Amino acid sequence: MERTVHNRKALQVIAEVKKAVIGKDMAVMKVLTAILAGGHILLEDIPGVGKTTMAVAFSKAMALHQNRVQFTPDVLPADIVGFSMYNKESGKFVYQQGAVMCNLFLADEINRTSPKTQSALLEVMEEGKVTVEGIQMKVPEPFIVIATQNPFGSVGTQLLPESQVDRFMVCIHMGYPDIKHEIEMVKGKACRDSMSDIQKIMTGKELLELRRVVEDVFIHDAIYDYIARLVKATRNHDLIELGLSPRGTISIAAMAKAYAFLNSRNYVLPEDIQSVFSDVALHRIRMNAKARIHKITVEAVLNQVLEDTPRPTIRRNFN
Numbered sequence: 001m002e003r004t005v006h007n008r009k010a011l012q013v014i015a016e017v018k019k020a021v022i023g024k025d026m027a028v029m030k031v032l033t034a035i036l037a038g039g040h041i042l043l044e045d046i047p048g049v050g051k052t053t054m055a056v057a058f059s060k061a062m063a064l065h066q067n068r069v070q071f072t073p074d075v076l077p078a079d080i081v082g083f084s085m086y087n088k089e090s091g092k093f094v095y096q097q098g099a100v101m102c103n104l105f106l107a108d109e110i111n112r113t114s115p116k117t118q119s120a121l122l123e124v125m126e127e128g129k130v131t132v133e134g135i136q137m138k139v140p141e142p143f144i145v146i147a148t149q150n151p152f153g154s155v156g157t158q159l160l161p162e163s164q165v166d167r168f169m170v171c172i173h174m175g176y177p178d179i180k181h182e183i184e185m186v187k188g189k190a191c192r193d194s195m196s197d198i199q200k201i202m203t204g205k206e207l208l209e210l211r212r213v214v215e216d217v218f219i220h221d222a223i224y225d226y227i228a229r230l231v232k233a234t235r236n237h238d239l240i241e242l243g244l245s246p247r248g249t250i251s252i253a254a255m256a257k258a259y260a261f262l263n264s265r266n267y268v269l270p271e272d273i274q275s276v277f278s279d280v281a282l283h284r285i286r287m288n289a290k291a292r293i294h295k296i297t298v299e300a301v302l303n304q305v306l307e308d309t310p311r312p313t314i315r316r317n318f319n
Contacts, residue, residue, distance in 0.1 A: 006213050007264055010036065012201045014262075016061040020195050021054045023181025027174045030279055031058065031146075033262060035207070036214045037254035039169025040125055040145040042283060050174060053195070055106045055146040060198045062207055064103035065140065071113035077120035081130040082137075095132060100124050103140050103204050107147035111160060118164060121145065125167045142207050162242070162286075169251045170276075171283035217257035218267040222312035226273060227252050233305045234285060239296055242286035251280045270311040278302045 010032065017028050031054060034041045043051040052068075059066035069075065082098030099105060100121070110118060124130050125145055129138045147168065149160075176182075202210075227249060235243030255276035256268045263272070278299065285298045 004264075006210050007261065009202050009206065010210060010262055013058070013061045016198045016201055017054065017057040019197050020057040021050050022184050023177040024050065024054070024174050027172050028054065029262060030170060030172050030276075033255055033258040033276065034170045034172075034279075035062075035142075035144055036210055036258040036261065037169060037251070038142075038211055039251060039254065040167060041147070042165070042168040042171045043146065043148045043174065044151050044171050044283070045148075045174045046150055051148040052106065052108060054174075055104065055148075057195065057198055058146075059104045059106075060195070061201050063200045063203050064142070064144070064207075065204075066104040066106060067099045067102040068106040068108060069099045070108045071110050071117070073113060075113045075117050077117050080117060080120045081124065082132055084133050084135075093133070095135065095137065098130065100130060100139055100143075101137075103142055104144045104146065107145060109149060110147040111149040115161065118160060122164055122167065125164075140204075142204050142211070162284075165283050166245050166247050168283060169255065170279040172279060214254075214258045214261050216266070217260050219253060219257065220267070220312075220314055222314060223256075223268050223270065223273065224253070226270060226309070226312050227256075230273070230277060230305060230309050233309055234281060234302075237301060237305065239288060239291040239301055240285055241288035242284075244281055244284050248280055248284050252277060255280055269314055274306055274311075277306060 014025075014028055014032055017032075018025065021028055031041055031043075035058070043054070045051060056066065056068075058064070069079065078098065080098050080100055082096050082101065084093040085096050086092075087094045107121070124139055124143070128141070128143050129136050131137075145168075231244045231249045231252070234240055237243065252273065253268075256272040259272045259276050260266070260268045281302055282298055285302070287296065287298060287301070291301070
Protein backbone atom coordinates (compact mmCIF):
# COMPACT_ATOMS: atom_id res chain seq x y z
CA MET A 1 0.00 0.00 0.00
CA GLU A 2 1.13 3.53 -0.71
CA ARG A 3 1.73 6.04 2.06
CA THR A 4 -1.54 7.88 1.35
CA VAL A 5 -3.49 4.63 1.72
CA HIS A 6 -1.77 3.94 5.03
CA ASN A 7 -2.60 7.43 6.21
CA ARG A 8 -6.24 7.03 5.20
CA LYS A 9 -6.50 3.79 7.18
CA ALA A 10 -5.04 5.43 10.28
CA LEU A 11 -7.50 8.31 10.05
CA GLN A 12 -10.35 5.82 9.65
CA VAL A 13 -9.29 4.20 12.94
CA ILE A 14 -9.56 7.59 14.64
CA ALA A 15 -13.04 8.09 13.17
CA GLU A 16 -14.19 4.71 14.49
CA VAL A 17 -12.80 5.28 17.99
CA LYS A 18 -14.51 8.67 18.13
CA LYS A 19 -17.87 6.89 17.85
CA ALA A 20 -17.33 5.67 21.42
CA VAL A 21 -15.03 8.38 22.79
CA ILE A 22 -16.89 11.64 22.26
CA GLY A 23 -15.32 15.08 22.48
CA LYS A 24 -11.75 13.89 23.05
CA ASP A 25 -10.40 14.13 19.52
CA MET A 26 -6.88 15.20 20.48
CA ALA A 27 -6.55 12.47 23.14
CA VAL A 28 -7.67 9.87 20.59
CA MET A 29 -5.12 11.14 18.07
CA LYS A 30 -2.30 11.14 20.64
CA VAL A 31 -3.07 7.55 21.67
CA LEU A 32 -2.98 6.41 18.04
CA THR A 33 0.22 8.40 17.56
CA ALA A 34 1.86 6.44 20.39
CA ILE A 35 0.55 3.14 19.01
CA LEU A 36 2.01 3.92 15.57
CA ALA A 37 5.28 4.94 17.23
CA GLY A 38 5.49 1.52 18.88
CA GLY A 39 5.01 2.78 22.43
CA HIS A 40 2.87 2.06 25.49
CA ILE A 41 0.34 4.53 26.87
CA LEU A 42 -0.44 5.71 30.39
CA LEU A 43 -3.92 7.26 30.69
CA GLU A 44 -3.94 9.30 33.88
CA ASP A 45 -7.23 10.88 34.88
CA ILE A 46 -10.19 10.68 37.22
CA PRO A 47 -12.65 7.76 36.94
CA GLY A 48 -15.47 7.90 34.43
CA VAL A 49 -13.94 10.03 31.66
CA GLY A 50 -13.60 7.17 29.16
CA LYS A 51 -10.08 5.77 29.66
CA THR A 52 -11.15 2.13 29.49
CA THR A 53 -13.64 2.85 26.71
CA MET A 54 -10.86 4.33 24.59
CA ALA A 55 -8.63 1.28 25.01
CA VAL A 56 -11.42 -1.15 24.11
CA ALA A 57 -12.44 1.00 21.12
CA PHE A 58 -8.91 0.89 19.70
CA SER A 59 -8.76 -2.89 20.12
CA LYS A 60 -11.99 -3.24 18.12
CA ALA A 61 -11.02 -0.80 15.36
CA MET A 62 -7.68 -2.56 14.85
CA ALA A 63 -8.93 -6.13 15.45
CA LEU A 64 -6.46 -6.67 18.27
CA HIS A 65 -6.79 -9.51 20.77
CA GLN A 66 -7.33 -7.63 24.02
CA ASN A 67 -7.04 -8.73 27.65
CA ARG A 68 -8.04 -6.57 30.58
CA VAL A 69 -6.92 -6.89 34.20
CA GLN A 70 -8.43 -4.83 37.00
CA PHE A 71 -5.38 -4.25 39.17
CA THR A 72 -6.12 -4.76 42.86
CA PRO A 73 -3.82 -5.54 45.82
CA ASP A 74 -4.43 -9.29 45.44
CA VAL A 75 -3.36 -9.53 41.77
CA LEU A 76 -0.16 -11.60 41.56
CA PRO A 77 2.70 -11.47 39.04
CA ALA A 78 1.68 -14.95 37.83
CA ASP A 79 -1.70 -13.52 36.85
CA ILE A 80 0.11 -11.16 34.50
CA VAL A 81 3.00 -13.16 33.00
CA GLY A 82 1.72 -16.72 33.56
CA PHE A 83 3.08 -19.71 35.46
CA SER A 84 4.17 -23.34 35.04
CA MET A 85 1.91 -26.18 36.12
CA TYR A 86 2.92 -29.81 36.50
CA ASN A 87 1.21 -32.17 34.06
CA LYS A 88 0.92 -35.66 35.50
CA GLU A 89 0.34 -37.30 32.12
CA SER A 90 3.47 -35.92 30.49
CA GLY A 91 5.51 -35.65 33.67
CA LYS A 92 6.55 -32.13 32.64
CA PHE A 93 5.78 -28.58 33.68
CA VAL A 94 3.55 -26.82 31.15
CA TYR A 95 3.39 -23.05 30.76
CA GLN A 96 -0.01 -21.50 31.48
CA GLN A 97 -0.41 -18.19 29.70
CA GLY A 98 -0.83 -14.96 31.66
CA ALA A 99 -2.95 -11.98 30.72
CA VAL A 100 -0.14 -10.29 28.77
CA MET A 101 -0.29 -12.90 26.03
CA CYS A 102 -2.36 -10.67 23.78
CA ASN A 103 -2.01 -7.74 21.39
CA LEU A 104 -3.46 -5.03 23.62
CA PHE A 105 -3.14 -5.39 27.39
CA LEU A 106 -5.36 -3.04 29.38
CA ALA A 107 -4.00 -2.54 32.90
CA ASP A 108 -6.86 -0.85 34.73
CA GLU A 109 -5.83 1.24 37.75
CA ILE A 110 -2.27 -0.01 37.64
CA ASN A 111 -1.34 1.99 40.74
CA ARG A 112 -3.69 -0.07 42.93
CA THR A 113 -1.62 -3.25 42.89
CA SER A 114 1.64 -4.19 44.61
CA PRO A 115 5.05 -3.04 43.34
CA LYS A 116 5.96 -6.70 42.75
CA THR A 117 3.04 -7.12 40.36
CA GLN A 118 3.73 -3.78 38.70
CA SER A 119 7.32 -4.82 38.05
CA ALA A 120 6.11 -7.99 36.32
CA LEU A 121 5.29 -5.76 33.36
CA LEU A 122 8.80 -4.29 33.05
CA GLU A 123 10.37 -7.00 30.89
CA VAL A 124 7.38 -7.49 28.64
CA MET A 125 6.95 -3.74 28.03
CA GLU A 126 10.60 -3.25 27.13
CA GLU A 127 11.48 -6.48 25.31
CA GLY A 128 8.16 -8.01 24.28
CA LYS A 129 8.77 -11.26 26.14
CA VAL A 130 8.16 -12.87 29.51
CA THR A 131 10.43 -15.13 31.53
CA VAL A 132 8.86 -17.83 33.68
CA GLU A 133 11.18 -20.17 35.60
CA GLY A 134 14.05 -19.40 33.25
CA ILE A 135 12.06 -20.00 30.06
CA GLN A 136 11.45 -17.03 27.76
CA MET A 137 8.33 -16.62 25.64
CA LYS A 138 7.53 -13.85 23.20
CA VAL A 139 4.22 -12.03 23.37
CA PRO A 140 2.18 -11.67 20.15
CA GLU A 141 2.99 -8.82 17.79
CA PRO A 142 1.94 -6.09 17.89
CA PHE A 143 1.96 -5.75 21.67
CA ILE A 144 0.63 -2.60 23.33
CA VAL A 145 0.07 -1.79 26.99
CA ILE A 146 -2.54 0.82 27.84
CA ALA A 147 -2.54 1.45 31.60
CA THR A 148 -4.92 3.69 33.51
CA GLN A 149 -4.51 5.32 36.88
CA ASN A 150 -6.31 7.89 39.01
CA PRO A 151 -3.82 10.57 40.13
CA PHE A 152 -6.11 11.89 42.88
CA GLY A 153 -7.00 8.75 44.83
CA SER A 154 -4.12 8.05 47.21
CA VAL A 155 -5.76 5.47 49.50
CA GLY A 156 -4.61 1.96 48.62
CA THR A 157 -2.35 3.07 45.77
CA GLN A 158 1.29 2.33 45.01
CA LEU A 159 3.20 4.87 42.94
CA LEU A 160 4.82 3.39 39.85
CA PRO A 161 8.64 3.38 40.13
CA GLU A 162 10.51 5.71 37.77
CA SER A 163 11.94 2.71 35.89
CA GLN A 164 8.44 1.59 34.92
CA VAL A 165 6.94 5.02 34.33
CA ASP A 166 9.79 5.64 31.88
CA ARG A 167 8.66 2.67 29.80
CA PHE A 168 5.39 4.39 28.94
CA MET A 169 6.00 6.44 25.82
CA VAL A 170 3.33 9.01 26.71
CA CYS A 171 1.03 10.06 29.52
CA ILE A 172 -2.35 11.30 28.27
CA HIS A 173 -4.91 13.29 30.27
CA MET A 174 -8.46 13.18 28.90
CA GLY A 175 -10.29 15.60 31.20
CA TYR A 176 -14.00 16.33 31.44
CA PRO A 177 -16.06 16.72 28.24
CA ASP A 178 -17.58 20.09 27.47
CA ILE A 179 -21.35 20.61 27.83
CA LYS A 180 -22.12 19.94 24.16
CA HIS A 181 -20.29 16.63 24.05
CA GLU A 182 -21.56 15.54 27.46
CA ILE A 183 -25.13 15.95 26.18
CA GLU A 184 -24.18 13.90 23.10
CA MET A 185 -22.80 11.18 25.38
CA VAL A 186 -26.01 11.02 27.40
CA LYS A 187 -28.14 10.86 24.27
CA GLY A 188 -25.89 8.20 22.80
CA LYS A 189 -26.21 6.00 25.88
CA ALA A 190 -29.99 6.38 25.78
CA CYS A 191 -30.35 5.49 22.10
CA ARG A 192 -27.69 2.90 21.29
CA ASP A 193 -24.53 1.14 22.29
CA SER A 194 -21.85 3.17 20.49
CA MET A 195 -19.18 0.49 21.06
CA SER A 196 -21.11 -1.98 18.91
CA ASP A 197 -20.97 0.49 16.00
CA ILE A 198 -17.17 0.39 15.79
CA GLN A 199 -16.00 -1.30 12.59
CA LYS A 200 -12.73 -3.16 12.07
CA ILE A 201 -10.47 -0.97 9.95
CA MET A 202 -7.20 -2.88 10.02
CA THR A 203 -5.54 -5.99 11.38
CA GLY A 204 -2.52 -6.38 13.63
CA LYS A 205 -0.44 -7.23 10.56
CA GLU A 206 -1.47 -3.99 8.88
CA LEU A 207 -0.61 -2.06 12.06
CA LEU A 208 2.92 -3.49 11.93
CA GLU A 209 3.12 -2.36 8.30
CA LEU A 210 2.01 1.14 9.29
CA ARG A 211 4.73 1.23 11.93
CA ARG A 212 7.35 0.48 9.30
CA VAL A 213 6.03 3.38 7.19
CA VAL A 214 6.20 5.68 10.24
CA GLU A 215 9.81 4.67 10.90
CA ASP A 216 10.74 5.95 7.43
CA VAL A 217 9.45 9.47 8.15
CA PHE A 218 12.38 11.86 7.72
CA ILE A 219 13.87 13.93 10.55
CA HIS A 220 16.33 16.67 9.61
CA ASP A 221 19.50 17.07 11.69
CA ALA A 222 18.26 20.49 12.80
CA ILE A 223 15.18 18.78 14.28
CA TYR A 224 17.35 16.23 16.09
CA ASP A 225 19.35 19.14 17.50
CA TYR A 226 16.09 20.82 18.61
CA ILE A 227 15.00 17.66 20.43
CA ALA A 228 18.36 17.39 22.19
CA ARG A 229 18.23 21.03 23.30
CA LEU A 230 14.70 20.62 24.70
CA VAL A 231 15.77 17.53 26.64
CA LYS A 232 18.89 19.27 27.95
CA ALA A 233 16.73 22.18 29.12
CA THR A 234 14.71 19.80 31.32
CA ARG A 235 17.89 18.43 32.87
CA ASN A 236 19.34 21.86 33.63
CA HIS A 237 16.17 23.62 34.79
CA ASP A 238 16.38 25.09 38.30
CA LEU A 239 12.89 23.78 39.19
CA ILE A 240 13.39 20.21 37.94
CA GLU A 241 15.01 17.52 40.06
CA LEU A 242 14.81 14.73 37.46
CA GLY A 243 14.79 15.61 33.78
CA LEU A 244 14.06 13.55 30.69
CA SER A 245 15.88 10.25 30.25
CA PRO A 246 17.52 9.12 26.98
CA ARG A 247 14.50 6.85 26.50
CA GLY A 248 12.39 10.00 26.64
CA THR A 249 14.54 11.58 23.94
CA ILE A 250 14.00 8.60 21.66
CA SER A 251 10.27 8.69 22.39
CA ILE A 252 9.99 12.35 21.33
CA ALA A 253 11.51 11.52 17.93
CA ALA A 254 9.29 8.43 17.48
CA MET A 255 6.14 10.32 18.47
CA ALA A 256 7.01 13.24 16.17
CA LYS A 257 7.39 10.86 13.22
CA ALA A 258 3.98 9.30 13.89
CA TYR A 259 2.37 12.72 14.40
CA ALA A 260 3.80 13.95 11.09
CA PHE A 261 2.49 10.81 9.39
CA LEU A 262 -1.02 11.39 10.76
CA ASN A 263 -0.80 14.92 9.37
CA SER A 264 -0.04 13.51 5.89
CA ARG A 265 3.66 14.36 5.85
CA ASN A 266 6.75 12.19 5.41
CA TYR A 267 8.98 14.65 7.28
CA VAL A 268 8.96 16.14 10.77
CA LEU A 269 8.50 19.85 11.50
CA PRO A 270 9.26 21.73 14.73
CA GLU A 271 5.49 21.95 15.31
CA ASP A 272 5.36 18.15 15.55
CA ILE A 273 7.96 18.20 18.31
CA GLN A 274 6.04 20.88 20.18
CA SER A 275 2.78 18.92 19.83
CA VAL A 276 4.15 15.73 21.42
CA PHE A 277 6.78 17.10 23.81
CA SER A 278 4.58 17.49 26.89
CA ASP A 279 2.89 14.11 26.39
CA VAL A 280 6.28 12.41 26.40
CA ALA A 281 7.80 14.50 29.19
CA LEU A 282 4.93 14.97 31.65
CA HIS A 283 5.25 11.69 33.55
CA ARG A 284 9.04 11.58 33.39
CA ILE A 285 9.70 14.92 35.09
CA ARG A 286 10.15 15.20 38.85
CA MET A 287 9.91 18.69 40.31
CA ASN A 288 12.22 19.78 43.12
CA ALA A 289 11.30 21.14 46.55
CA LYS A 290 11.40 24.76 45.39
CA ALA A 291 8.78 24.07 42.71
CA ARG A 292 6.58 22.15 45.11
CA ILE A 293 6.73 24.91 47.73
CA HIS A 294 5.66 27.51 45.16
CA LYS A 295 3.09 25.09 43.67
CA ILE A 296 4.57 25.31 40.18
CA THR A 297 3.20 22.57 37.94
CA VAL A 298 5.09 20.32 35.54
CA GLU A 299 2.91 21.61 32.70
CA ALA A 300 3.93 25.22 33.40
CA VAL A 301 7.63 24.36 33.39
CA LEU A 302 7.38 22.32 30.18
CA ASN A 303 5.57 25.20 28.47
CA GLN A 304 8.37 27.50 29.60
CA VAL A 305 10.98 25.11 28.20
CA LEU A 306 9.18 25.09 24.84
CA GLU A 307 8.93 28.87 24.83
CA ASP A 308 12.57 29.48 25.81
CA THR A 309 14.18 26.95 23.45
CA PRO A 310 14.77 28.46 19.97
CA ARG A 311 13.04 26.61 17.13
CA PRO A 312 14.91 25.67 13.96
CA THR A 313 13.71 27.02 10.63
CA ILE A 314 12.79 24.13 8.35
CA ARG A 315 11.44 24.35 4.81
CA ARG A 316 8.16 22.47 4.35
CA ASN A 317 8.82 21.03 0.90
CA PHE A 318 11.88 18.84 1.47
CA ASN A 319 11.68 15.03 1.24
